[in-house]
Amino acid sequence: MTDPRYPFLDLAAVNASMLSDLKAAACRVIDSGRYVGGAECSAFEEELAAFAGTPYAVGTGNGLDALRLILKAYIALGRLAPGDEVIVPGNTYIATVLAVTDAGLTPVFVDADERTLNIDTSLIEAAISPATKAILTVHLYGRPAFDAEMAVVARRHDLLIIEDNAQAIGADAAGLKTGALGDAAAFSFYPTKNIGAIGDAGAVTTADKSLADTVRALANYGSDRRYHNIYEGYNSRLDPIQAACLRLKLSTADKETMRRRELARIYDSEIVNPLVIKPLRGNPDGSVWHQYVVRVGDREKFRTYLAANGVATDVHYAVPPHRQPCYSRYAHLSLPVTDMLAAQVVSLPISACTSPDDAREIANIINSYPND
Numbered sequence: 371m372t373d374p375r376y377p378f379l380d381l382a383a384v385n386a387s388m389l390s391d392l393k394a395a396a397c398r399v400i401d402s403g404r405y406v407g408g409a410e411c412s413a414f415e416e417e418l419a420a421f422a423g424t425p426y427a428v429g430t431g432n433g434l435d436a437l438r439l440i441l442k443a444y445i446a447l448g449r450l451a452p453g454d455e456v457i458v459p460g461n462t463y464i465a466t467v468l469a470v471t472d473a474g475l476t477p478v479f480v481d482a483d484e485r486t487l488n489i490d491t492s493l494i495e496a497a498i499s500p501a502t503k504a505i506l507t508v509h510l511y512g513r514p515a516f517d518a519e520m521a522v523v524a525r526r527h528d529l530l531i532i533e534d535n536a537q538a539i540g541a542d543a544a545g546l547k548t549g550a551l552g553d554a555a556a557f558s559f560y561p562t563k564n565i566g567a568i569g570d571a572g573a574v575t576t577a578d579k580s581l582a583d584t585v586r587a588l589a590n591y592g593s594d595r596r597y598h599n600i601y602e603g604y605n606s607r608l609d610p611i612q613a614a615c616l617r618l619k620l621s622t623a624d625k626e627t628m629r630r631r632e633l634a635r636i637y638d639s640e641i642v643n644p645l646v647i648k649p650l651r652g653n654p655d656g657s658v659w660h661q662y663v664v665r666v667g668d669r670e671k672f673r674t675y676l677a678a679n680g681v682a683t684d685v686h687y688a689v690p691p692h693r694q695p696c697y698s699r700y701a702h703l704s705l706p707v708t709d710m711l712a713a714q715v716v717s718l719p720i721s722a723c724t725s726p727d728d729a730r731e732i733a734n735i736i737n738s739y740p741n742d
C-alpha cells in the first residue's frame with residue numbers, strides 16, 4: 371500500500387514541527403528525577419485553567435477517567451447518587467456513556483439535531499424525569515453543544531451541566547470557552563485530539579473547589595494527604611512527561627484553531643457537489659473543527675472514490691453507543707437521527723498535514739464525484 375496523497379492524519383508529521391522542543395520537554399522531566407506529579411503537572415494545570423477560563427484544572431490519566439472522576443466525585447459529594455439519570459447525546463463516542471454506566475448512573479439518550487450533529491436541545495426537557503440529575507453534553511467534532519435553552523432547562527430542573535470537552539478545546543459559546551460553560555468539564559489529550567499528548571492524558575476543569583479537590587483525591591487513591599484515604603479511590607494522574615509536552619502544545623492551541631477554521635472555510639465554500647451535505651456553520655462559528663464531517667447517501671462508494679483519488683477519510687462513528695454489543699440493553703431505543711448519521715457521516719482530512727491548497731484540491735476531487 372502506498373501512502374495516500376492526502377493522509378487523514380499523520381501524528382509523526384504533526385509533531386515533527388516541534389520535535390526538538392518536545393524532546394527537550396521530555397528530557398527536562400527525565401533529568402528532574404520527579405516522575406509522578408511535580409512542577410510540570412502543576413504548571414500545566416494552571417495554564418489550562420487560564421486557557422479555559424476556569425478557576426481550577428486537575429490533570430488525569432486520560433479523558434475517559436476525567437469523565438469518570440467528575441461523576442464519582444459528585445457521588446462522593448452527595449450531589450449524585452447511583453441510579454440517578456444523566457442525559458447523554460445518542461450521537462457521541464462511547465466513552466461518554468461508559469463513564470455514566472461505570473459510575474452506576476443511568477444514561478438517558480437524547481437524539482441528535484440533524485443540523486448540528488450534536489444533542490437536540492429541544493428534546494431534552496421531554497427526557498427529564500424526577501430521577502434526572504445531570505446533562506452530560508458533548509461538544510462533538512469541536513462544535514459547542516450548549517445554548518441558552520439548555521441552560522434554562524438545567525436551571526429549571528436543578529440539573530448539573532457536565533461537558534465532555536474531549537473534542538473541543540478552545541471552542542467558544544455564549545462568550546465563554548468550552549470547559550467553562552457548565553459545572554465541570556472533561557478534557558482528553560489523546561494524541562489525535564486537537565491538542566494531543568505523546569500518549570494518554572486528560573484533565574478536569576471546574577469553578578467548584580470542592581469538586582476539584584475531590585477529583586484530585588479520587589485520582590490519587592482517594593487520599594487527601596499522604597497515607598490518609600478518605601475515598602475508595604483510583605490511580606489516574608497526569609504523567610509529567612505528558613504535562614511538559616502539553617504545555618508546549620497548549621501554547622499553540624489558538625494557532626491550531628485558526629488553521630482548522632481556515633480549512634473548514636475552504637471546504638465550506640469550495641465543496642459544491644449536491645450529493646454531499648456539508649456541516650451547517652454556526653453563527654458565530656465557535657467550533658474548533660476537531661472533525662469536518664460531511665454526509666453522503668452511499669458512504670462506501672464515496673469513500674472508495676476518494677481513496678482511489680488519494681484522499682484518506684475516516685468515519686466518526688459508524689456504530690453509535692446504543693448499538694454496541696456491550697449496550698444491547700439500549701438497542702431497542704429509537705434514535706432515528708443518530709442512526710441516520712451513523713450510516714452517512716464521513717470525516718475529511720483537517721489535520722496539520724492538510725494545507726489550504728490540499729483542502730482546495732480535495733474539494734475539487736469531491737466536486738467530481740459522479741452521480742451514477
Ligand SMILES: *Cc1c(COP(=O)(O)O)cnc(C)c1O
Pocket residue numbers: 432433434435462463465466508534536537557558559560570571572
Ligand atoms: C476521546 C474522547 C473521549 C475519551 O478520551 P480518552 O482520552 O481517549 O480516554 C471521551 N469523549 C469523547 C467525545 C472523545 O472524543
